[in-house]
Amino acid sequence: MRASIINTPTRYGWATILLHWLIGLAFIGQFALGFAMVRISSQRTAFELIQLHKSLGFLLLGLIILRIAWRLGNAAPALPSSVGSLERLAAPLAHLALYAFQIALPLSGWALVSVSTLEIPSMPFNLFVMPNLPLAESDAAESFWAAAHWYLAYAGAALVALHVTAALRHHFRLRDNVLTRIVTPSSGGE
Numbered sequence: 001m002r003a004s005i006i007n008t009p010t011r012y013g014w015a016t017i018l019l020h021w022l023i024g025l026a027f028i029g030q031f032a033l034g035f036a037m038v039r040i041s042s043q044r045t046a047f048e049l050i051q052l053h054k055s056l057g058f059l060l061l062g063l064i065i066l067r068i069a070w071r072l073g074n075a076a077p078a079l080p081s082s083v084g085s086l087e088r089l090a091a092p093l094a095h096l097a098l099y100a101f102q103i104a105l106p107l108s109g110w111a112l113v114s115v116s117t118l119e120i121p122s123m124p125f126n127l128f129v130m131p132n133l134p135l136a137e138s139d140a141a142e143s144f145w146a147a148a149h150w151y152l153a154y155a156g157a158a159l160v161a162l163h164v165t166a167a168l169r170h171h172f173r174l175r176d177n178v179l180t181r182i183v184t185p186s187s188g189g190e
């Protein structure tokens with residue numbers, strides 16, 4: 001049977017699966033890059049890595065907007081009947097929070113570079129100059145957005161850790177299809 005592009009009532013389609021893994025792995029990579037680049041001693045390498053972090057962040061922002069648009073037009077499959085009532089309530093809230101972090105994190109990073117008095121232009125993958133957000137530059141605003149970006153990054157990472165733990169619990173302890181259904185797409189008949 002051919003794999004379905006859209007979600008069905010019980011399974012994810014391949015478009016959601018592709019977007020989930022592409023963005024999910026890029027998000028984790030982006031966190032690792034952010035963590036490493038502010039701890040590197042070579043100023044030159046740190047500068048290059050921050051430019052890469054900005055490029056990847058803008059790409060992620062574009063992909064996540066696409067993902068949310070796709071999700072709004074394409075309902076998620078219902079959870080299997082084995083899932084308890086508390087998790088039935090918590091899972092959509094956790095997913096909503098993950099979407100919120102995926103939007104808020106790149107926006108806070110964009111705000112941070114926009115208000116910086118260093119005025120280093122953002123050039124995603126050296127292709128074009130990304131305009132700054134219309135925010136006033138100042139050292140105080142830069143400190144504010146740096147702190148906001150920091151808190152969002154670490155809170156987002158904690159939520160992702162919880163999300164991955166929940167997925168592994170479903171697979172190895174509860175032995176249901178919650179993890180496998182975001183790995184293999186639905187076929188037309190499901």
Ligand code: HEM
Binds near residue numbers: 027053054
């Ligand atoms: C999903 C997207 C993003 C994630 C997960 C992320 C994550 C991080 C992390 C973990 C750090 C290091 C925090 C620390 O330990 O001090 C960081 C720093 C930074 N990020 Fe992001 N970031 C994202 C998007 C962006 C974007 C779009 C921009 C700019 C356009 C950006 C600009 C920066 C800058 C300039 C720093 C250095 C801040 C400083 O020197 O204190 N980030 N980011």
Ligand code: HEM
Binds near residue numbers: 023028076168
């Ligand atoms: C790499 C480890 C990851 C694993 C094993 C994993 C696993 C899963 C699983 C099993 C589901 C399906 C849940 C269900 O059927 O209700 C899911 C959905 C989801 N994941 Fe992940 N995930 C990972 C990374 C991420 C990351 C890094 C993010 C975002 C920062 C993310 C965001 C989401 C969202 C928003 C959904 C809900 C999709 C929907 O709208 O239905 N995941 N993930």
